[in-house]
Amino acid sequence: MWIFRLVAIFALAFGLSACASKFKTYNGPAVTSVQVHKADRKMYLLHHEKVLKSYNVALGWAPTGHKAFEGDGKTPEGSYFIDRRNPNSEFHLSLGISYPNPADVAFAEAQGKRPGGDIFIHGWSRKPIKRRDWTAGCISVKDREMEMIYAMVRDGTPIHILP
Numbered sequence: 001m002w003i004f005r006l007v008a009i010f011a012l013a014f015g016l017s018a019c020a021s022k023f024k025t026y027n028g029p030a031v032t033s034v035q036v037h038k039a040d041r042k043m044y045l046l047h048h049e050k051v052l053k054s055y056n057v058a059l060g061w062a063p064t065g066h067k068a069f070e071g072d073g074k075t076p077e078g079s080y081f082i083d084r085r086n087p088n089s090e091f092h093l094s095l096g097i098s099y100p101n102p103a104d105v106a107f108a109e110a111q112g113k114r115p116g117g118d119i120f121i122h123g124w125s126r127k128p129i130k131r132r133d134w135t136a137g138c139i140s141v142k143d144r145e146m147e148m149i150y151a152m153v154r155d156g157t158p159i160h161i162l163p
Helices: 003-019 102-110 143-154
Strands: 033-037 044-048 050-055 078-086 094-097 119-122 156-163
Touching: 050 143, 094 143, 119 143
Parallel strands: 033 156
Antiparallel strands: 033 044, 044 050, 078 094, 078 156, 094 119
8 A cells, every 4th residue: 555655646746846847848739920019018829820829028128119229128120030949048938039130230230339139038937027118128928928938939930020
């Protein structure tokens, strides 16, 4: 009888630790694109035209308009793609966005400035933020939401960031 209790305890402990993992699995339809609607503070994961998931987002601390320069606090607008993953992000998990593209670089350089970079979709579960939009230009969601996004969205997925 003691062996059954030991197995049950082990199974329970293993099951609970698996639930606590930030790495989720996803076996549904492929996410074929991501859309961010900045004015609505919404992000949509799509399979072709069908919305699979939607999320409320926080943006850069100066969200109106397209990111043009490093430090401007704006979230980019335009079409990019997911180009990297960071499982050890300071912000729980993160997916890199391919900003800046060649046009972004050319515009910034023509103004004698740098375009900035390191734009991500990332999590945030630390102390509450006093501002609706607070990032340096990234797109932020809750950590538990980021876990699912990280599982669903693959490198190379197009992301369209709309005003």
